[in-house]
Amino acid sequence: MTPRPDSASGAGGRGGEHASAPGASGSAASSRAAGALYGLAIGDALGMPTQSLPRALIIERYGEVLDGFHPAPEDQPLAAGMPAGAITDDTEQALLLARLVVSSGGEVDGRELAHKLVEWEDGMRARGSLDLLGPSTKRAIEELLQGKDIGETGRYGTTNGAAMRVTPVGIATPSTDLDLLLDRVVAASAVTHNTGLALSAAAAVAAAVSAGIDGATVAEATRLAIHAAGEASKRGHWVAGADLATRIAWATTLIDTAPGTTPPRPGAVSALLSDLVGTSLASQESVPAAFAVLAAFPGDPWPAVRLAASVGGDTDTIAAIAGAIAGACHGLDGFPTDARATVARVNGLRLEELAGQLLEVRSG
Template sequence: MPTQVMSRADVVRVYGTLSGFEPARSDNPVSAGMPAGSVTDDTDQAVIVARLLVEGDGHVDPRRFAEELLSWEKEMKAKGSFDLLGPSTKAALDAVTRGVDVKEAGKYGTTNGAAMRVTPVGIAFDTADAERFLDRVVESCQVTHDTTVGIAGAAAVAAAVSTGIAGGSLDEVFEAAITVSAAGARRGHWTAGADISARIAWARELVADLDTAVALDRIDSLIGTSVASQESVPAAFAVLALTDGDPWRSALLAANLGGDSDTIAAIAGAIAGAVAGLSGLPGDAVRTLQEVNDLELESLTRQLLTYRTR
């Protein structure tokens, strides 16, 4: 949260190495005023997806999703927050408001909004039937990110989370992400962009055997940390490779990147958390998150897990 939209150089100048929760600085244009341990739009929107999956008996209704996202942004504005909808989501929902069909509104969405909030799909469904799994991913993308790039990014994250939930190793997580992302790139409206599946594999190789600081600089300069799916999704997988799947260290290293650091941390942390389980996170950090954000995720997670056994 505190380092989003900061440059990697500014993160190093201000924080040195971020090693725990920090409040946002008053000059951060997005996070200003947020206390240490606050979650951002990534977590809020993932919770919306989770609730809609439960409400829809395993399906995300695109019209309801659009309504919930618009309601969320209205609440954020009422609080004086600058942590609002991303560019693709905003454009799609503006189109829905103008009367554009929800099945057409997301045909230009290429940023990482779908990938950052797709974790509940990975919790709820396994990848045994790849096409059925992708159907669920697409439902969570359609209204805002119904493009080859948007779906490929979301598919990679959802497949990685699902594989971790099923007991898969980090190697198996990478394999699933690469395979399902490639299949996801055949869904949705075609849009030009680098292949996310290939970039995930490349990102892992790029940081192999590097010192952490050097690797973070390499991620920043070569992979990229912007809201583009082709940058932030592979960046999150590079972080996973660096930490060997440790969820707390993954979140911290992502925070030290700057750029769209909250999204990169949300993705890397979700995947690493799926592999390691709750015991992989420090108890005091979990308590801080619950207290600062009034989060009650355990019952929601249990409800999502019931779909895996049906």
């Protein structure tokens, strides 16, 4: 994939891709780990007001690509009235999982995760939020609480809930041990998403984040993600659906077919994602879409996440995944200082500390 300069960023380029290395130094790893968490939160917050909206309406209200954070309008179906820079369930569930990864030393207990998710949803409902557990997670947890075997509760989970929250597993696990990475992805996902389809999606995200922490470029991280997705497809229950590894590889090369100038304008990329790749909460749509956005802007995370938040459909998740991977590959400086400050202030986040704790698990 040929690197594309930023043709729509208000922040400009920041140094291009990092050279690959067998492992990042301590300071570089710290920046990349924090960058993954900030990237997730920034992408999530950008997509908060546009989630569940059609691309045409997003263009009408914000233009082809969002210029930054916006508050949610009163007709927003899931986040009405939320302030600019507010995160959604994507970041909140990822941070919940991160704390479990730290406390467990890497391998999360599925039952504990399920109970923590129930507590989280109760808190969200008490605050009047409609941004609650997704369909796969809700069904699985209800079955678990009714006494169903934990190996069976996630057998119908195919949506992107596991992929959207798995970033901490990637931060906490070295990319050089793919078997361990896959084991930890399954442990953190199977209670709600125990299908080859959903596990492939989660493994792709975790592997890409992990590779970024170890010094990989976006292109290199994507190659490992495709391999990890293929391996993870052999785990969990079989369900009918397009192969994630194949879909990611196809979606990332599809960008070269975007019509218009070279590089193509972001609107042309967005149209391809919306019309061909798909932007729903289905794992085989939203996760390849996130990787395709990164292929369009491999050298600069800021326009990538803004584009991801503009494609329509499950924009908060697509942008959160793209942001996490881009942040892991580029580090904290991949995002504007004011964007990081905004999500930290609006949501009361202290992500550097949590990133450091996840790195301790990684090196343990």
